[in-house]
Amino acid sequence: MNVYEWQQTILLFVTLLLLIKPLGTFMARVYQGEWTFLSPVLLPCENLLYRLCRVDSDEEMDWRRYALAMLLFNLVCFVTLFVILLTQQLLPLNPQHLPAFSWPLAFNTSVSFTTNTNWQNYGGEANSSYFSQMAGFTVHNFVSAATGMAIAIAMIRGFVRRKTSSLGNFWVDLVRSTLYILLPLSLVVALVLVSQGVIQNFSPYKTVSLIESTNTPGEVQIPMGPVASQEAIKELGTNGGGFFNANSAHPFENPTPFSNFIEILLILLIPASLTSTFGTMVGNTRQGWGLLSIMFFLLIVSFAVLQWAETSGNPLLSGLGVHGGNMEGKEVRFGLAGSSLFSVASTGTSCGAVNSMHDSLTPLGGLVPLSLILTGEVVFGGVGSGLYTMLAFAVIAVFVSGLMIGRTPEYLGKKIEVREIWLSILTVLTAGVTVLIFSGLALLIPSAVASMANPGAHGLSEVLYGFASMANNNGSAFAGLNGNVNFYNLLGALAMLIGRYIPALAVLAMAGSLAEKKFIPASLGTLPTDRAPFVIWLLLVIVIVGALTFFPALALGPIAEHLIMTGGN
Amino acid sequence: MKDLKSALLLVLFLTLLLGGIYPAVVTVAANLLFPHQAEGSLVADGYGRVVGSKLIGQPFSEAKYFWPRPSATAAFAYNPLLSAGSNLGPTHPELIRQVKERITRFRDTGVTGEIPADLVFASASGLDPHISPEAAWLQVPRIAKARGLSVEKVHRFVVTTTQGPQAGTLGAPRVNVLALNMALDRDTVLP
Structure with a gap:
């Protein structure tokens, strides 16, 4: 790495660390209904919204009702988006007169945005109107993120509350996530992004005549649209669905190194700060820092491996007199480090935005984002979903270590019993099992194999990455794979639904069961979960579960390709 | 039933706020502060x-x-x-x-x-x-x-x-x- 790359990497990590505590404690105050500096403006809006929507904000919900409200809300979101996409040619703000989505594509896309996946089998500038982008995608970027945050908060309450069935009120958690956290940050960041060159307008596409007159065609159309308002929440809510096909590699979505820095920071900001919210709400901030340190460690290791692989470049080409690392599918303004940082941030969380094309990464480089997704996106993870998946891993780690040292498994003063273990396993393994079965299925179906853009081992990586991304609600892709065929549209939608709602329901059920338990004060027989030995143990559990599940598939994909590329050297 | 009603109303009003008012506010502010960039540099x-x-x-x-x-x-x-x-x-x-x-x-x-x-x-x-x-x-x-x-x-x-x-x-x-x-x-x- 050169000096600039070191500078921006260190600056990014330091800035993130400095922001975690202030934002984390702020979020804890918001969810506990305490007064914040935004309350004078937002409290009236919040109460107005409750009145308009017939929400009784004092009402407490048990886990079943909380889950039902969450599912109903998501169902309505899905139907709304589905209808918008199928009728976009009839709706306003469509200056390019773009036609409606086909129904399998609309189905896949609606599921994708409702589940916070944002897998895209369409290209934004060529397929979606400004209305679909704003009233459709932007809205669902907010509310799918808020849904994840609400579930994570309910999970924390499961640990905090004693001998009660109530987990809070889903509507209140949803509205507060949106109004107090996502919306104010997005407003500010959208304007910062515009200052860098991200566009924000409703103009029709601009026709320009190129400088070099000998070109055919001599004129091209430059797409326009309300990009900045969507870009901000796309990163902040770990959504990742690009306004344009090239996502954050597009100069109108990510025009400068500074906008790139802001976008990476935004992707990590809320998931990282939620660990602090967790620590604050359970009354022991060391618990939050423990989880955070695991995430940070995995992030830095992943970044180092990816950066090394991309800097080393492609040995098949280095003999030809090419100087520099692997720049295929990368942009000059970000350089290698700016691209690698973005990739690990985006796949460690459930964001899935890309500023480089992952399909063109070196084999070991591509292994990094793939592995980050497959381990269940716990390296900060999606907004909310990262924290609750990490907590499920912690429950498993407590249980296994309890068996090994002969102590009763307890976590945060709650006894871990059979029910919690089953639900944790369901949370952690659902996506992984879905990935393996669906990828296997794809390889048996000739038309699904025909969607691969690259031959051999790399083609397998494309399919594996595709289902990993959809089942874990990431949304990035080895984008050579042609996903806009019925097989991937429909089976992919199923993978996204399974990967989002089964863990979410398992987590809520676990929260319900934990809330009803009594609090057991720590004694000499309790394993401290805020100390280094447990933190290291939890890290090992995550790595071992991931490795055992996926090593065979990874060996046939990226690892085989690496061996082919290096020719056995 | 009550929750379904709340879900429908919330999607409606949040769509107005997040899909209408929010992008409109950003557009107006962007065109006042950074008109050149907002229009595509x-x-x-x-x-x-x-x-x-x-x-x-x-x-x-x-x-x-x-x-x-x-x-x-x-x-x-x-x-x-x-x-x-x-x-x-x-x-x-x-x-x-x-x-x-x-x-x-x-x-x-x-x-x-x-x-x-x-x-x-x-x-x-x-x-x-x-x-x-x-x-x-x-x-x-x-x-x-x-x-x-x-x-x-x-x-x-x-x-x-x-x-x-x-x-x-x-x-x-x-x-x-x-x-x-x-x-x-x-x-x-x-x-």
């Missing part, structure tokens, strides 16, 4: 004709212009309506073939020695407006010859167009190809 030539955006790369293939990075957009290179990378993996025979072809193209213009990676690998968006300073230096002799200028003079154009890291910290040095070529056209007379 468009650039016009000496006659006031809009010739592109500072941020969106354009194809150049004549000897008198600096060449941009390879673009893998569909239909034609640098097609702004279909932004995309090649998505070719590192072992794909097509990638190897393309890179060899691009190297040959530079060798044919008299380039010897190593060629910077950004000139032989396609960008992620297919619209990358920049090349590295090394990639610009490499092309200076060709442009000087085609325009009948001294190598030093063309060098100076590259130096004045090169952008350093932002705030001295972020990103790598880079050269905007459109800005460089427009500066050349503006300030030099072709033989």
